[in-house]
Amino acid sequence: MTEFGGPEVLRLADLPSPQPGPGEALIRVSRAGLNFADTHTRTNSYVQKATLPLVPGGEVAGTLSETGERVVALVGSGGYAEFAVAPRERIFPIPDGVDDGTALALVIQGTTAWHLLRTAGRLAAGESVVVHSAAGGVGSLATQLAPTFGAGRVIATASSEEKRDLARALGADAAVGADPEGLTERLVEANEGQDVDLVLDSSGGASFDASIKALAPFGRIVVNGIASGEPNVVRTGSLLRHSRSVIGFYLFHTLERPGMFAEALTDLFARAANGELRAIVGNTYPLEQAPQAQIDLRERRTMGKLLLDPTI
Numbered sequence: 001m002t003e004f005g006g007p008e009v010l011r012l013a014d015l016p017s018p019q020p021g022p023g024e025a026l027i028r029v030s031r032a033g034l035n036f037a038d039t040h041t042r043t044n045s046y047v048q049k050a051t052l053p054l055v056p057g058g059e060v061a062g063t064l065s066e067t068g069e070r071v072v073a074l075v076g077s078g079g080y081a082e083f084a085v086a087p088r089e090r091i092f093p094i095p096d097g098v099d100d101g102t103a104l105a106l107v108i109q110g111t112t113a114w115h116l117l118r119t120a121g122r123l124a125a126g127e128s129v130v131v132h133s134a135a136g137g138v139g140s141l142a143t144q145l146a147p148t149f150g151a152g153r154v155i156a157t158a159s160s161e162e163k164r165d166l167a168r169a170l171g172a173d174a175a176v177g178a179d180p181e182g183l184t185e186r187l188v189e190a191n192e193g194q195d196v197d198l199v200l201d202s203s204g205g206a207s208f209d210a211s212i213k214a215l216a217p218f219g220r221i222v223v224n225g226i227a228s229g230e231p232n233v234v235r236t237g238s239l240l241r242h243s244r245s246v247i248g249f250y251l252f253h254t255l256e257r258p259g260m261f262a263e264a265l266t267d268l269f270a271r272a273a274n275g276e277l278r279a280i281v282g283n284t285y286p287l288e289q290a291p292q293a294q295i296d297l298r299e300r301r302t303m304g305k306l307l308l309d310p311t312i
Contacts, residue, residue: 018084
């Protein structure tokens with residue numbers, strides 16, 4: 001990327017191989033993961049502002065050039081490439097029984113789902129959980145994790161019947177449409193007429209407004225994205241009258257606390273390796289089709305984790 005803008009600013013180019021500095025390692029990339037944040041980086045509207053020129057992509061799976069060990073890594077930027085450099089403390093071995101796509105689904109989406117439920121949402125035994133975008137990368141994993149963390153009832157939302165069927169297959173007790181119109185009532189009905197305890201929201205906008213109205217006293221809504229591009233205003237008077245909480249979560253703050261990120265990823269890898277957790281891996285695109293991959297992701301045409309393959 002030499003400019004910010006639409007998908008057309010992503011252009012395939014030949015660049016010198018990156019050189020690792022002190023405390024870094026070079027990775028031969030077998031797959032790069034796509035994230036919704038990549039589309040914000042492309043327009044420089046993400047939490048972390050970007051600097052041009054830029055090779056986008058924050059996560060890769062591949063092999064360490066020096067040893068050949070299979071790893072997944074958080075690279076910050078530079079992931080949409082054949083080679084990428086990562087800090088050694090953000091490189092994690094991929095265990096046997098876990099493929100590259102699963103590892104990439106777990107390293108950001110999986111750890112996000114884990115911390116949304118445990119760290120930010122503080123899910124207690126028997127509580128009801130609403131998982132928005134339940135067929136997506138974070139949502140499909142949160143839907144599976146919530147019952148194992150003690151949720152009493154898991155309610156999924158998704159934009160199509162196919163996606164709602166997937167959510168039910170992953171363990172959701174109920175699945176409803178994601179349209180904000182009438183969403184409050186659908187959530188309460190799906191929770192057998194009771195207000196809900198915990199909502200995981202990455203959309204913001206009208207979906208957030210409808211969801212917060214469905215919260216029970218001491219209910220929480222955890223915000224980890226604003227995919228709608230519509231920020232919300234929350235009135236403190238409404239919070240205190242209903243004993244509701246709004247909680248923000250940004251995954252990369254966990255990297256600032258030793259062990260916090262690794263604890264979640266280690267647990268997720270173990271669950272995936274023993275078959276307890278299924279990562280939904282969606283389409284894999286050639287590197288040159290990164291613009292189309294971002295379009296498909298942004299327009300919600302996909303399910304699960306999207307990947308780029310720089311080897312084809």
